[in-house]
Amino acid sequence: MILPPVGFGTYLMDKDVCRDAVKRALEVGYRHIDTASGYNNEGGVREGIEASKIDRNLIFITTKLWPGGKFGQPPKTYDEVLEDGEKSKEALGSIIDLYLIHAPFAFGSGEEAGLAQWRACLELKNRGVAKEVGVSNFGIQHLQAIEKAGLELPTYNQLELHPCCQQRELVAWLRERGIGVIAYSSLAPLGSWRVGQDSGKNRMGEDLSKRVDDIVGKISKGKGEMTEAQVLLRWALEKGYAILPKSTNVERMKLNLKVNDDEEMSLSREEIEELDGLGEG
Numbered sequence: 001m002i003l004p005p006v007g008f009g010t011y012l013m014d015k016d017v018c019r020d021a022v023k024r025a026l027e028v029g030y031r032h033i034d035t036a037s038g039y040n041n042e043g044g045v046r047e048g049i050e051a052s053k054i055d056r057n058l059i060f061i062t063t064k065l066w067p068g069g070k071f072g073q074p075p076k077t078y079d080e081v082l083e084d085g086e087k088s089k090e091a092l093g094s095i096i097d098l099y100l101i102h103a104p105f106a107f108g109s110g111e112e113a114g115l116a117q118w119r120a121c122l123e124l125k126n127r128g129v130a131k132e133v134g135v136s137n138f139g140i141q142h143l144q145a146i147e148k149a150g151l152e153l154p155t156y157n158q159l160e161l162h163p164c165c166q167q168r169e170l171v172a173w174l175r176e177r178g179i180g181v182i183a184y185s186s187l188a189p190l191g192s193w194r195v196g197q198d199s200g201k202n203r204m205g206e207d208l209s210k211r212v213d214d215i216v217g218k219i220s221k222g223k224g225e226m227t228e229a230q231v232l233l234r235w236a237l238e239k240g241y242a243i244l245p246k247s248t249n250v251e252r253m254k255l256n257l258k259v260n261d262d263e264e265m266s267l268s269r270e271e272i273e274e275l276d277g278l279g280e281g
């Protein structure tokens with residue numbers, strides 16, 4: 001199954017909220033659900049899918065390994081990664097479509113620790129636990145270590161990407177090697193992003209938010225029916241990235257999904273260049 005361009009994110013959703021949100025998201029048309037063992041809601045994703053009555057074979061599920069190597073935790077070993085992959089498969093109730101290493105923390109304990117986790121992911125694919133395996137938040141140096149070791153490269157790298165965080169050098173490196181890009185935190189430039197949520201990330205600074213307001217606001221107003229959030233999400237699609245918008249509000253779910261409409265939601269080359277100008281990296 002091909003990765004749908006617009007997925008549904010579940011970060012910061014507890015199991016019950018996740019179950020209801022996933023059910024609604026699937027009912028309005030989403031076919032990619034993104035979760036992680038670290039979100040503690042894989043069971044909620046499973047329950048939401050079951051409640052939706054939609055054929056599981058029509059749904060693409062991404063989940064992620066928590067690799068350890070952070071917050072005083074040792075990096076997970078090869079065997080522990082295999083065990084965690086099996087646990088995620090059991091929690092989700094089916095084969096995982098895409099299994100990612102959530103972050104390259106293990107490399108902080110040495111290259112071999114990071115490579116051991118990647119080898120375990122490849123073994124999970126070999127065993128049929130996951131159809132495809134990839135990474136998240138990996139930089140060029142981590143991917144070069146995989147390449148140098150002669151190992152199969154990741155299918156995808158999930159990254160923070162938006163006009164204020166473009167990671168151009170990394171994206172170019174990925175594209176040269178045919179590694180797909182999935183963008184998260186697409187709405188981070190908006191001043192309202194995650195306000196009131198217990199998030200590990202904070203909103204952008206006021207100065208940057210004002211620059212975003214000037215450009216994104218102008219584009220949104222010029223489009224008439226296109227919201228500022230849709231402008232940012234569409235920018236990512238125009239760049240060729242899959243996206244993971246998140247909401248528990250059905251109407252916003254629909255608005256986020258609508259950005260995949262090429263006729264109503266397209267951006268001009270000039271508008272894309274204006275948004276590109278918000279970031280230097």
